[in-house]
Amino acid sequence: xxxxxxxxxxxxxxxxxxxxxxxxxxxxxxxTIDIETPLVTxxxxxxxxxxxxxxxxxxxxxxxxxxxxxxGHAYDRDDRRLLSRLTDQxxxxxxxxxxxxxxxxxxxxxxxITQELRVARLIQQQxxxxxxxxxxxxxxxxxxxxxxxxxxxxYDFLDLADGRVAIVIGDVTDKGVxxxxxxxxxxxxLREIAHQVNEPAxxxxxxxxxxxxxxxxxxxxxxxxxxxxxxxxxLTIANAGHNVPYVNxxxxxxxxxxxxxxxxxxxxxxxDQHQITITAGTCMLFHSDGLAEARNPxxxxxxxxxxxxxxxxxxxxxxxxxxxxxxxxxxxxxxxxLEDDVTLVTLEREVVDPAPADLRPTVLEDFSVASASGNERxxxxxxxxxxxxxxxxxxxxxxxxxxxxxxxxxxxEHGNGFDPDVPVDIRVLASADAxxxxxxxxxxxxxxxxxxxxxxxxxxAGTQSPRGWGLFLIQNMVDDLFVETVGxxxxxxxxxxx
Amino acid sequence: MTIEQARFSVEVRNDPAGTVMSLTxxxxxIAGDAFEAAAARALGAARSELTLDFSATTYVNSTxxxxxxxxxxxxxxxxxxxxxxxxxxxxxxxxxxxxxSDFMNIEVAGTAGDLPNHEPGGCAHA
Numbered sequence: 001x002x003x004x005x006x007x008x009x010x011x012x013x014x015x016x017x018x019x020x021x022x023x024x025x026x027x028x029x030x031x032t033i034d035i036e037t038p039l040v041t042x043x044x045x046x047x048x049x050x051x052x053x054x055x056x057x058x059x060x061x062x063x064x065x066x067x068x069x070x071x072g073h074a075y076d077r078d079d080r081r082l083l084s085r086l087t088d089q090x091x092x093x094x095x096x097x098x099x100x101x102x103x104x105x106x107x108x109x110x111x112x113i114t115q116e117l118r119v120a121r122l123i124q125q126q127x128x129x130x131x132x133x134x135x136x137x138x139x140x141x142x143x144x145x146x147x148x149x150x151x152x153x154x155y156d157f158l159d160l161a162d163g164r165v166a167i168v169i170g171d172v173t174d175k176g177v178x179x180x181x182x183x184x185x186x187x188x189x190l191r192e193i194a195h196q197v198n199e200p201a202x203x204x205x206x207x208x209x210x211x212x213x214x215x216x217x218x219x220x221x222x223x224x225x226x227x228x229x230x231x232x233x234x235l236t237i238a239n240a241g242h243n244v245p246y247v248n249x250x251x252x253x254x255x256x257x258x259x260x261x262x263x264x265x266x267x268x269x270x271x272d273q274h275q276i277t278i279t280a281g282t283c284m285l286f287h288s289d290g291l292a293e294a295r296n297p298x299x300x301x302x303x304x305x306x307x308x309x310x311x312x313x314x315x316x317x318x319x320x321x322x323x324x325x326x327x328x329x330x331x332x333x334x335x336x337x338l339e340d341d342v343t344l345v346t347l348e349r350e351v352v353d354p355a356p357a358d359l360r361p362t363v364l365e366d367f368s369v370a371s372a373s374g375n376e377r378x379x380x381x382x383x384x385x386x387x388x389x390x391x392x393x394x395x396x397x398x399x400x401x402x403x404x405x406x407x408x409x410x411x412x413e414h415g416n417g418f419d420p421d422v423p424v425d426i427r428v429l430a431s432a433d434a435x436x437x438x439x440x441x442x443x444x445x446x447x448x449x450x451x452x453x454x455x456x457x458x459x460x461a462g463t464q465s466p467r468g469w470g471l472f473l474i475q476n477m478v479d480d481l482f483v484e485t486v487g488x489x490x491x492x493x494x495x496x497x498x
Numbered sequence: 499m500t501i502e503q504a505r506f507s508v509e510v511r512n513d514p515a516g517t518v519m520s521l522t523x524x525x526x527x528i529a530g531d532a533f534e535a536a537a538a539r540a541l542g543a544a545r546s547e548l549t550l551d552f553s554a555t556t557y558v559n560s561t562x563x564x565x566x567x568x569x570x571x572x573x574x575x576x577x578x579x580x581x582x583x584x585x586x587x588x589x590x591x592x593x594x595x596x597x598x599s600d601f602m603n604i605e606v607a608g609t610a611g612d613l614p615n616h617e618p619g620g621c622a623h624a
Contacts, residue, residue, distance in 0.1 A: 373527055377505075377557070398588035405559050456597050459567050460574055466567035469560035469596060476595045 011062060015039040018060050021053035027066075027080045028052075050075055054087045056095040064090075116177050120150040123180035127187050133157045135165055135230050141317040141346040143325070145290075152179030152221075153288045153341035154187055160227055162198050169242065169286045169345055170223035170263075178216060186211060186221050186263065200225040200238035201260075201271040208240070208263045215264035222262045224286060226347075233278040233349055238271045243289055243304075246311040248320075249282045253312040256284075283320060284347040285311050290340035291324065296332050306331075317346030361429035361436065368423035371412035371441075376405040379426055383437055386428040390435065396496055400437065403477035403494045406470045407439040415441025415490055425489075434479075436495040443490035505529075508536040516547030522554040525562030533562075537569045544578050550602075553584030563596055570601055581605060 011018070017037040021028060027050045030043060043051060047067050054062035064087050069075060075083075124146065132140040142155060152172025160166055168190055172179045189207045197203055203225050211221065222242040228235040237245070241262035244255045260271035278284065287307060294302040310327055314320035321344050328342070365386035369375040380401045387397065408424055416422040425440040454472055458464035475481055480495040506529035509520040519540045525533065540548055550566070552558075558566075573580045581603040585593065590606075593599040 376559070377524065377526075380557075395587065395591070399591075402559070402588070402592070405557075409559070409561075454596065456567070456601065460571040460601060462571055466564040466571070467561065469563045473560050473563075473592070473595070 011060070012039060013060065017051075018053075018063075021051060021063065022055065022058075022060050025053065025055065027075070027083050029075070050080075050083065052083045052087050054091045054094055056091040061091060061095050061098055062087075117150055120175075120177045120180040121146060123177070123184055124150060124154070127154060127184050129155070129157055133159070133165055137350050138165075138230060139317055139346075139348040139350060140167070141321055141344075141348075143321050143342070143344040145342045147175070147290065147340050147342075150180060151175050151290065151341035152183045153290065153343040154183045155286070155343055155345050156187055156190065158191065158194050160194060160198050164198065164227040164229050164236075166194060166200070166225060166227040167286060167345055167347060168223065168225050169288065169343060170221055170240075171242065171288045171290075171341070171343075172221050173219050178219070182215060182219055182221065182264075185214070186223070190223075190225070194225075198227065199273065200227055200236055201258075201273040204238050204240050204260060204263065204271045205269065208261075208265075208269050209267065211264040212267045220262040220265040226286070228278060228347070233280075233282075234275060235278050235284075235347075236273055236275050238273050240269075240271060243287055243292065245284055245286045246308050247276065247278075247282060247284045248311050248315060249279060250315060253308055278347065278349045280349050281315060281351045282349050283311070283315050283317055285317075285320060285324075286345040286347070288341060288343040290342040291328065291344065293340060294328060294332050294342070295339070302328060302331055315348075317348040320346055361431040361434075363427060364430050365426070365428040368425045369408065369412075370420045371416040371418050371422050371424055372420045373409075373412070373418065375412065375424075376408040379408040379424070380405040383426070383428055387430070387435055390430060390498070392435065392496075392498065399477040400435070400494065400496050403474045404437050404439070406474045406477075407437070407492050407494060410470055410474075411439050411441035411443070411490075411492065415443030430498075432498075434495050434497050436493055439492045439494070440486065440489045441492075442488065506532055508532055510536050510540045510543065512543055513549075516549060517544035518549045518551055520551040520554065524557040524559075525555055525565065526557065526559045527561040529562065530565060533565045534568075537565075537572070541569070541572055541576055541578060544573075544576075546578055547581065548573060548578050549581045549583050551583045552586075552589060555584075555589070558589055558592060563592070563598070566598060570598070574601070579603065 015037050017035060017039045020035060029050055030040065030048060043065055046065065048065040049068045050066040052064040052066065053060050054064060064083065066083065128144060129142070132142050140157070144153065144155065152174060154170050154172075156168040158166040158168065170183070170186060172182045172186065174182075186207065189210050190203065193206045193210075194203050197206065204223065207223075215221075221240070223240040224237065224242040224245065226235055226237040226245070237256055237258050238260060239258040240260045244257050247254050247256055256274055256276055258272040258274040261269040285307075292302055292304045292307050306327070307324070310324050311320060314323050324344060365382060367382055369379050383404045384397060384401050387400070404426075408426065411424040412418055416424060422442055427438040429436045429438070454468055455464055459466045474494065478494045479497050482491075482493040482495070484491050484493075506521075506523040506525065508522065511518050511520070517540050519536055521533075523529070570580055582593065582599075583605040585604060590599070590604065593604065
């Protein structure tokens with residue numbers, strides 16, 4: 001007997017000959033049947049004469065292929081019975097081996113998927129910003145949570161050449177490594193082109209032209225590109241099919257709509273631009289569809305109206321993000337297993353005091369008085385007028401006026417020798433936390449004498465001059481007193497905290 | 499009697515409660531001559547009480563302080579008690595910082611009488 005074993009050849013269970021074998025339930029002589037299937041053809045070409053099904057639990061789990069007898073005789077009934085017994089005994093062992101092999105394949109597949117997810121996450125995390133930009137007068141917040149099967153969300157912040165700050169948010173169709181790779185490519189293109197052109201619509205248009213030729217079939221990228229001027233709050237936005245952002249300006253919530261096709265879909269796409277001015281106290285939300293399209297266990301959508309409603313309840317970006325996530329947690333039983341990434345970016349313009357917020361002081365008044373007795377009065381009144389808009393407490397104003405008068409008198413007398421042709425220069429400055437008055441004379445590096453606490457008893461007794469109160473008064477009227485030399489001039493700077 | 503100088507004038511009068519110097523305008527170096535002349539007359543007229551009325555005084559600088567110190571010294575020598583009246587918050591603060599308020603009685607707005615000295619054995623009994 002010649003028995004050929006075809007090791008490691010997978011049996012195609014969908015071949016019609018398998019069903020035939022199961023029906024016959026015994027050895028089949030290929031030379032006696034008029035069936036042509038791929039399996040039969042393969043077996044015939046390999047010289048197989050008998051096909052003996054190996055059946056376990058009513059299923060064909062294998063076929064024992066037997067070549068012709070060496071003595072040239074045909075297989076008789078005993079041969080066939082022997083072969084049937086052989087396959088009957090082999091069937092359980094073969095079935096078990098197949099199960100084990102199947103489990104091993106499943107483990108390998110799970111490991112492959114896990115590894116792919118790990119790679120996808122690594123790619124995404126690599127390309128997400130490590131922090132948010134620090135823009136004086138503005139607060140920017142960001143939140144990103146990957147879905148169980150990592151999606152293609154991304155966001156980015158760019159400093160544009162014209163001084164504007166750009167916020168980019170996008171979403172690549174598909175999931176896993178392919179989405180992560182397209183996300184990384186798109187992000188790179190956005191960065192590269194935003195350094196060449198500044199207008200959001202032009203940036204999206206050029207990125208689309210580059211992406212449309214390289215992106216895999218059936219994939220595209222939704223994206224929003226918004227650039228704002230920190231000084232004016234003017235924000236220009238272009239949109240490539242992404243969710244519209246919501247703006248809460250304290251009086252209600254509005255959409256910021258600009259139309260355009262997703263990136264990578266159609267060559268030659270053009271993009272609208274829309275402009276709004278973000279005023280102080282306004283908060284804006286950019287969001288991916290992972291939030292609005294989250295579903296609860298009953299299959300209900302979180303929904304855009306709900307997102308919009310939550311934007312209306314919060315004026316501060318960090319509170320808005322917290323509020324959205326808390327609401328999402330209450331809505332979906334297991335937010336961790338969301339089907340899509342959740343990306344939130346908030347832009348908030350801070351409410352500033354009417355007084356200058358810039359740390360660099362603003363000059364409120366700059367003037368000179370001649371060194372003649374009595375002019376300290378004019379200096380005192382002009383300083384008072386200059387600081388009036390700051391609405392300082394009355395006591396602070398009175399103290400500063402007194403200190404200014406004393407400092408100017410000192411400058412006229414000791415710095416300029418009461419020479420009416422030599423002026424005393426005075427500058428009034430205000431910063432966010434202090435008001436200062438600078439008094440310049442020609443005293444050079446002549447230091448002011450340290451103010452002793454006047455001995456009033458000696459003065460009253462007539463053993464000490466009743467004068468000598470000036471510097472003592474200045475020191476007690478202001479929070480800080482600085483004396484320094486500026487070129488040939490002496491500067492006395494009086495400072496009170498606001 | 500009224501002696502006037504630029505932005506400052508002073509009136510000396512005798513009330514039943516004592517002699518009063520009413521100071522109007524800015525008490526600074528320019529007011530020095532007028533103040534000294536008036537102070538000499540007031541101290542000469544006062545028996546034991548001299549009131550400095552600052553109700554109409556718009557400004558007191560360090561030179562004005564020196565003028566008050568000089569008057570206080572002479573009043574102490576003549577055993578005349580000096581009272582300050584009509585001081586706004588800022589001038590009260592100036593008098594406290596310089597300790598002038600330790601050597602003269604200060605009438606607080608809304609109170610009929612004077613306040614005792616802060617320092618035992620102050621100007622009233624020196």
